[in-house]
Amino acid sequence: MGQNPSHHGKTLDIGNVGISGEDLPPFEAGPIDLHKWFDSDAVETPRGERALELEIGSGKGTFLVNQAAACPQTDYIGIEYAKAYWRHAADRCRRHGLTNVRLVHTEAAYFVRNYVGDGVLRQVHVYFPDPWPKSRHHKRRLIQASFLRELHRVLEPTGAVRLATDHSGYFQWMLDHANEVSDLFEQEPFESPDAAGDGELVGTNFERKYRREGRPFHATVLRKRPA
Numbered sequence: 001m002g003q004n005p006s007h008h009g010k011t012l013d014i015g016n017v018g019i020s021g022e023d024l025p026p027f028e029a030g031p032i033d034l035h036k037w038f039d040s041d042a043v044e045t046p047r048g049e050r051a052l053e054l055e056i057g058s059g060k061g062t063f064l065v066n067q068a069a070a071c072p073q074t075d076y077i078g079i080e081y082a083k084a085y086w087r088h089a090a091d092r093c094r095r096h097g098l099t100n101v102r103l104v105h106t107e108a109a110y111f112v113r114n115y116v117g118d119g120v121l122r123q124v125h126v127y128f129p130d131p132w133p134k135s136r137h138h139k140r141r142l143i144q145a146s147f148l149r150e151l152h153r154v155l156e157p158t159g160a161v162r163l164a165t166d167h168s169g170y171f172q173w174m175l176d177h178a179n180e181v182s183d184l185f186e187q188e189p190f191e192s193p194d195a196a197g198d199g200e201l202v203g204t205n206f207e208r209k210y211r212r213e214g215r216p217f218h219a220t221v222l223r224k225r226p227a
């Protein structure tokens with residue numbers, strides 16, 4: 001926590017939005033009560049009854065800033081493993097006065113596996129994940145059938161994973177891996193979240209950059225099938 005200059009000399013303050021990997025308890029201790037990360041006096045609905053959502057790969061935090069402001073009744077946890085982006089995004093959410101965002105500096109699959117309890121997330125947002133285009137790097141892709149099984153575990157009974165990418169090869173890969181777990185999820189058409197501006201799919205930095213380059217986008221929703 002606390003202040004640190006960015007490489008542009010601007011002071012970044014992650015306030016109580018940013019949670020560093022070192023602040024997490026030992027993973028052997030089991031899942032965290034994530035609702036406790038949020039102040040309970042700032043909201044009308046008790047925290048434990050509020051929806052909790054996760055964004056993986058928050059980058060500079062554009063989605064979180066807009067989505068959390070548009071949906072004050074939902075709590076958002078962003079995961080970002082690039083330290084400079086994490087600090088930038090946490091500082092940005094703090095400056096916007098958002099009490100319903102926490103940003104964790106850690107690796108997303110590790111975080112989900114070790115710290116997220118069963119059935120606690122309403123939605124998981126994954127927008128423009130790194131495509132790892134070379135075949136020998138495909139195993140590094142975040143979306144894999146095994147990870148989808150893990151996301152299924154942490155979702156509420158009818159929760160959803162929301163996926164968007166500009167990379168058609170990775171999109172096909174996502175669909176193939178979703179097919180491997182079709183007993184767990186059904187595919188739905190993608191509807192834009194509140195964070196998206198006019199004519200936008202999701203409204204992240206990468207979307208805006210790729211849109212200027214005229215790239216096509218692909219998106220889908222994987223809805224958890226009722227048990």
Ligand SMILES: C[S@@+](CC[C@H](N)C(=O)[O-])C[C@H]1O[C@@H](n2cnc3c(N)ncnc32)[C@H](O)[C@@H]1O
Binds near residue numbers: 079080
């Ligand atoms: C291509 S960028 C997209 C950022 C943002 N979602 C957007 O659309 O502007 C992917 C981001 O995900 C982060 N990332 C990739 N894999 C991750 C993982 N396993 N855990 C946490 N962060 C990850 C990267 O550091 C990077 O900031």
